[in-house]
Amino acid sequence: MSGSVLLSTMVLQMRQSFSRNMFRFCLIANPILNTVLLYEMFRNSGQENFAAYVVLGSGLMAVWGCICFSSAGDINRERFSGTLALVFAAPAGFPYIILGKILGNTLLSLLSLLISLLTAALFFRAPVQLASPGYFALAMLALVLSFVVISSVIACQLTLSRRTTLYMNCIEIPLILLCGLSFPIEVLPRWLHPVSRCLPPTWAVELLRSAVAGVTQPGPFFQRLLILLLITAVWVLMALWLFRVIDRQVRISASLEVC
Amino acid sequence: MIFYCLLASYCFRTNDLSRWVVGNAFLMCTNTCVFGLGGVFTGERYNGRLRSIVAAPCAKLPLVLASGVFPALLASVTVAAGLALGGLLFGVDFSGVDIGRAALSILCAMVSASCFGLFISVFGLLTDSIHMVLNVTSYLLLIFTGAEFPVSQLPAAGQLLSRALPLTRSIEAMNLLFSGGGARFPALLLGELALAAVYVLLALAVFRSVERACRRSGKLDLF
Numbered sequence: 001m002s003g004s005v006l007l008s009t010m011v012l013q014m015r016q017s018f019s020r021n022m023f024r025f026c027l028i029a030n031p032i033l034n035t036v037l038l039y040e041m042f043r044n045s046g047q048e049n050f051a052a053y054v055v056l057g058s059g060l061m062a063v064w065g066c067i068c069f070s071s072a073g074d075i076n077r078e079r080f081s082g083t084l085a086l087v088f089a090a091p092a093g094f095p096y097i098i099l100g101k102i103l104g105n106t107l108l109s110l111l112s113l114l115i116s117l118l119t120a121a122l123f124f125r126a127p128v129q130l131a132s133p134g135y136f137a138l139a140m141l142a143l144v145l146s147f148v149v150i151s152s153v154i155a156c157q158l159t160l161s162r163r164t165t166l167y168m169n170c171i172e173i174p175l176i177l178l179c180g181l182s183f184p185i186e187v188l189p190r191w192l193h194p195v196s197r198c199l200p201p202t203w204a205v206e207l208l209r210s211a212v213a214g215v216t217q218p219g220p221f222f223q224r225l226l227i228l229l230l231i232t233a234v235w236v237l238m239a240l241w242l243f244r245v246i247d248r249q250v251r252i253s254a255s256l257e258v259c
Numbered sequence: 260m261i262f263y264c265l266l267a268s269y270c271f272r273t274n275d276l277s278r279w280v281v282g283n284a285f286l287m288c289t290n291t292c293v294f295g296l297g298g299v300f301t302g303e304r305y306n307g308r309l310r311s312i313v314a315a316p317c318a319k320l321p322l323v324l325a326s327g328v329f330p331a332l333l334a335s336v337t338v339a340a341g342l343a344l345g346g347l348l349f350g351v352d353f354s355g356v357d358i359g360r361a362a363l364s365i366l367c368a369m370v371s372a373s374c375f376g377l378f379i380s381v382f383g384l385l386t387d388s389i390h391m392v393l394n395v396t397s398y399l400l401l402i403f404t405g406a407e408f409p410v411s412q413l414p415a416a417g418q419l420l421s422r423a424l425p426l427t428r429s430i431e432a433m434n435l436l437f438s439g440g441g442a443r444f445p446a447l448l449l450g451e452l453a454l455a456a457v458y459v460l461l462a463l464a465v466f467r468s469v470e471r472a473c474r475r476s477g478k479l480d481l482f
Contacts (some may be wrong), residue, residue, distance in 0.1 A: 029391075059403055187265050
């Protein structure tokens, strides 16, 4: 039952998201424009294999943009359409439906990485080397997991507010900054490092970068992966707890569509 | 601003972030001048006033220009605040900068950006995807105005486009104030104001042709 709900919600979500102009902007135009911007900024950085940095950075920024403006915004869209209460109370289970939506958005948004790669290759003839493809695939799975978990927590919280658009705009750049999607978190002030380390995408991005550069010693890679899984588990527990609290609260106060 | 300044410090390996503080402070007007003003006609349609505006026997130029006055002033305050805060955060030294000239360059930039926003807003009469147009526009300003990297890095076509966009000349003029070489300062600001005039005329021309087309087809309120 839950598997079919997840699958059908994922497919429906992908179709609905792709039919929206703004999602298509986030998915297609955003990675192209980001790649051009980051390429011009990085090209004199003197960094080896900087094209990979550009492709990963712009692709990940676009992936997060898609997730942020869709997964978070979907709650508001349901509210605006008057279907939020129906989805919330459906016997299929609100968490499964939301998870299906988030999974659909996240998987579809991974196309941005490919678009960034194509942009760098076509516009700049930039050679992108991927030293450890196997590790990269593993890191990509970790990235999907981390984005899904963090989006679930955000989506849960947004059921409580009608100012979703404001919050979506407020969380996009801070997460890009804190998770080091376009530059390492070492550039950030030291007092922000613990905050970054508590966010699962930070670890996933580091895994991706190490896979692009080449994993010579599997030990540190798997150590980071383990830490990522542990932090993700904490975030999953937080999402479950939040959902229970919010579920109870909105049922008691009947405030789902008016808060 | 914080994001792009930190990114610049990493990419360009520098601690002197004055040109990025200037560039990104100027780009802070995007919210008011592009997203705010760019949606003027879409907003009028949403509120049901578009038909009245088109049918009213009044001149359209003052009507279009009036929408840009307060956003330009508000954006000037935003940019000045952005410069001050960015300067504090990233340790920019304003001691050698002529404040009067700096204020003049901010004002010229905002007039130009507001006129550009009004020009973009007319496209709201032609498309239901104005938000996409506005988002692409904000990225074009980010890439082509020299706020994030020198315009000279761009290919010839890109440099040509950068000259046709608002803010490019003002950002260059403001950067000249920091470097001390201000000989080209008046020419750059005059160029920015001339560009503003071109955008107003373009906005008016497009508005008139769209108005005529809408009167003929009766599709003004269709989306």
